[in-house]
Amino acid sequence: xxxxxxxxxxxxxxxxxxxxxxxxxxxxxxxxxxxxxxxxxxxxxxxxxxxxxxxxxxxxxxxxxxxxxxxxxxxxxxxxxxxxxxxxxxxxxxxxxxxxxxxxxxxxxxxxxxxxxxxxxxxxxxxxxxxxxxxxxxxxxxxxxxxxxxxxxxxxxxxxxxxxxxxxxxxxxxxxxxxxxxxxxxxxxxxxxxxxxxxxxxxxxxxxxxxxxxxxxxxxxxxxxxxxxxxxxxxxxxxxxxxxxxxxxxxxxxxxxxxxxxxxxxxxxxxxxxxxxxxxxxxxxxxxxxxxxxxxxxxxxxxxxxxxxxxxxx
Amino acid sequence: xxxxxxxxxxxxxxxxxxxxxxxxxxxxxxxxxxxxxxxxxxxxxxxxxxxxxxxxxxxxxxxxxxxxxxxxxxxxxxxxxxxxxxxxxxxxxxxxxxxxxxxxxxxxxxxxxxxxxxxxxxxxxxxxxxxxxxxxxxxxxxxxxxxxxxxxxxxxxxxxxxxxxxxxxxxxxxxxxxxxxxxxxxxxxxxxxxxxxxxxxxxxxxxxxxxxxxxxxxxxxxxxxxxxxxxxxxxxxxxxxxxxxxxxxxxxxxxxxxxxxxxxxxxxxxxxxxxxxxxxxxxxxxxxxxxxxxxxxxxxxxx
Numbered sequence: 001x002x003x004x005x006x007x008x009x010x011x012x013x014x015x016x017x018x019x020x021x022x023x024x025x026x027x028x029x030x031x032x033x034x035x036x037x038x039x040x041x042x043x044x045x046x047x048x049x050x051x052x053x054x055x056x057x058x059x060x061x062x063x064x065x066x067x068x069x070x071x072x073x074x075x076x077x078x079x080x081x082x083x084x085x086x087x088x089x090x091x092x093x094x095x096x097x098x099x100x101x102x103x104x105x106x107x108x109x110x111x112x113x114x115x116x117x118x119x120x121x122x123x124x125x126x127x128x129x130x131x132x133x134x135x136x137x138x139x140x141x142x143x144x145x146x147x148x149x150x151x152x153x154x155x156x157x158x159x160x161x162x163x164x165x166x167x168x169x170x171x172x173x174x175x176x177x178x179x180x181x182x183x184x185x186x187x188x189x190x191x192x193x194x195x196x197x198x199x200x201x202x203x204x205x206x207x208x209x210x211x212x213x214x215x216x217x218x219x220x221x222x223x224x225x226x227x228x229x230x231x232x233x234x235x236x237x238x239x240x241x242x243x244x245x246x247x248x249x250x251x252x253x254x255x256x257x258x259x260x261x262x263x264x265x266x267x268x269x270x271x272x273x274x275x276x277x278x279x280x281x282x283x284x285x286x287x288x289x290x291x292x293x294x295x296x297x298x299x300x301x302x303x304x305x306x307x308x309x310x311x312x313x314x
Numbered sequence: 315x316x317x318x319x320x321x322x323x324x325x326x327x328x329x330x331x332x333x334x335x336x337x338x339x340x341x342x343x344x345x346x347x348x349x350x351x352x353x354x355x356x357x358x359x360x361x362x363x364x365x366x367x368x369x370x371x372x373x374x375x376x377x378x379x380x381x382x383x384x385x386x387x388x389x390x391x392x393x394x395x396x397x398x399x400x401x402x403x404x405x406x407x408x409x410x411x412x413x414x415x416x417x418x419x420x421x422x423x424x425x426x427x428x429x430x431x432x433x434x435x436x437x438x439x440x441x442x443x444x445x446x447x448x449x450x451x452x453x454x455x456x457x458x459x460x461x462x463x464x465x466x467x468x469x470x471x472x473x474x475x476x477x478x479x480x481x482x483x484x485x486x487x488x489x490x491x492x493x494x495x496x497x498x499x500x501x502x503x504x505x506x507x508x509x510x511x512x513x514x515x516x517x518x519x520x521x522x523x524x525x526x527x528x529x530x531x532x533x534x535x536x537x538x539x540x541x542x543x544x545x546x547x548x549x550x551x552x553x554x555x556x557x558x559x560x561x562x563x564x565x566x567x568x569x570x571x572x573x574x575x576x577x578x579x580x581x582x583x584x585x586x587x588x589x590x591x592x593x594x595x596x597x598x599x600x601x602x603x604x605x606x607x608x609x610x611x612x613x614x615x616x617x
Contacts, residue, residue, distance in 0.1 A: 018462035026474045144602035148561045149595030156584050247469035269473050281470050
């Protein structure tokens with residue numbers, strides 16, 4: 001492994017640790033107390049001693065730094081603690097809710113890329129200036145649209161007006177169509193904007209002029225020379241957009257009533273279930289760091305120019 | 315929305331560069347010609363954007379000028395009426411006029427957005443200016459802290475803060491504002507560093523200016539332009555995010571009229587009353603689009 005790779009991994013680990021610490025500080029400084037909220041309920045009929053015992057079992061009264069060290073070592077060994085609300089291990093909760101969100105997010109991202117590439121290609125190929133500027137203004141509209149509103153609008157149009165997708169008991173694939181579309185539209189907007197800008201930028205490069213001088217058609221230039229060079233920087237944005245994807249999943253799952261990581265997040269905020277929320281924050285920070293690490297490490301594979309530079313660095 | 319912020323910022327930066335290179339020479343035009351030129355350069359989209367913002371600000375300040383209905387008390391036996399001459403945008407399940415609720419909601423949504431941008435602008439810019447002027451270890455410490463803030467997905471960060479502060483529109487606004495501190499700090503720092511190294515700042519130091527004087531007279535005014543353009547961009551984003559928190563139920567409690575909450579409440583009646591969800595959403599889109607358009611023009615005018 002080169003020095004670059006090791007340095008990059010070390011940096012990722014540092015960011016992850018910092019994210020953990022910030023979420024710990026934020027969530028432990030909490031004025032409300034989830035344990036008291038749940039167990040002080042008079043219907044449970046617990047005496048003060050029993051509550052003290054429960055608090056001790058969650059280590060709620062030990063000093064903050066001890067709790068911190070304890071939680072860090074637990075996270076490192078794969079123990080994410082117990083949900084205060086549901087009483088089950090947080091790890092189990094997360095992994096049970098992971099698959100639907102994973103499907104939603106990956107299909108949503110895929111569709112977003114398809115939408116973005118289609119928009120960028122249409123704008124690059126359109127011969128009319130007004131059509132071009134119209135297509136280029138579509139992403140701005142997408143960015144300004146509230147995700148939850150879009151989801152409700154789609155339900156209204158496709159389920160109630162056109163009756164194409166049943167509201168009650170749709171098939172597993174039918175049930176995914178509208179959520180995936182809802183998630184994809186806002187994600188596609190920044191992707192499309194970056195693609196369009198990159199295409200415009202690459203079109204001014206000397207090698208495009210050379211290709212044109214040799215008699216290449218506009219289409220040929222776009223496909224053979226511009227596409228490859230324009231897609232590369234989009235890879236980076238793809239990594240950065242992960243946070244967007246996650247936020248979109250939370251909202252989309254809330255609109256469509258899906259059970260997934262987003263629904264779990266929403267419930268744990270409502271129940272003030274700190275343990276679950278912290279695990280979700282750390283989990284998503286880890287995913288974010290991992291995706292961006294992969295993108296960075298893959299970059300030289302796709303871009304031969306970087307291999308030379310990286311070789312010079314190592 | 316880290317990705318969106320970055321893209322928005324780079325768009326603004328590019329516009330500024332283009333205008334900088336074309337600005338000299340245009341000062342000698344006579345005032346009449348300049349006036350004619352400014353008439354010709356009016357952009358209908360921008361005018362429309364200012365018009366939308368003006369209307370919404372008026373809604374927020376003087377809601378009673380625009381509607382005679384109450385936003386919280388419904389009219390008996392007028393539930394779920396479709397848009398008509400009497401109720402332009404229809405009524406909800408409690409017989410409340412939707413237009414009145416949207417108009418009164420402007421105050422909540424706009425003030426929330428201003429609080430959010432205010433938090434990000436004041437805290438973020440201060441941190442950025444300190445980092446950019448102090449350099450060295452202080453700079454290093456502040457900017458690493460900023461990196462950490464950026465590593466947590468923004469919605470999760472604001473949800474953590476909402477848990478910490480409790481639900482409510484001001485708390486939701488603060489939570490949204492905190493997530494934008496990092497972007498403001500980065501932008502302000504880079505601007506301060508850029509201006510600091512320019513020739514006229516060197517000259518101001520050379521002619522005997524003290525650090526604080528040069529900071530106030532030269533560095534701050536010249537670095538704040540793009541920060542202000544960015545703040546306008548953030549305003550649209552804050553309206554969007556606050557409405558999302560409102561929709562999820564962490565913002566204003568019912569029966570407060572707030573745009574996100576209006577959509578959430580209308581969701582239960584999508585089969586019977588399409589107007590309850592559709593119209594508030596269109597209002598949000600128009601306002602956010604306008605804020606973004608105005609922010610773009612800010613970047614151009616001021617550069």
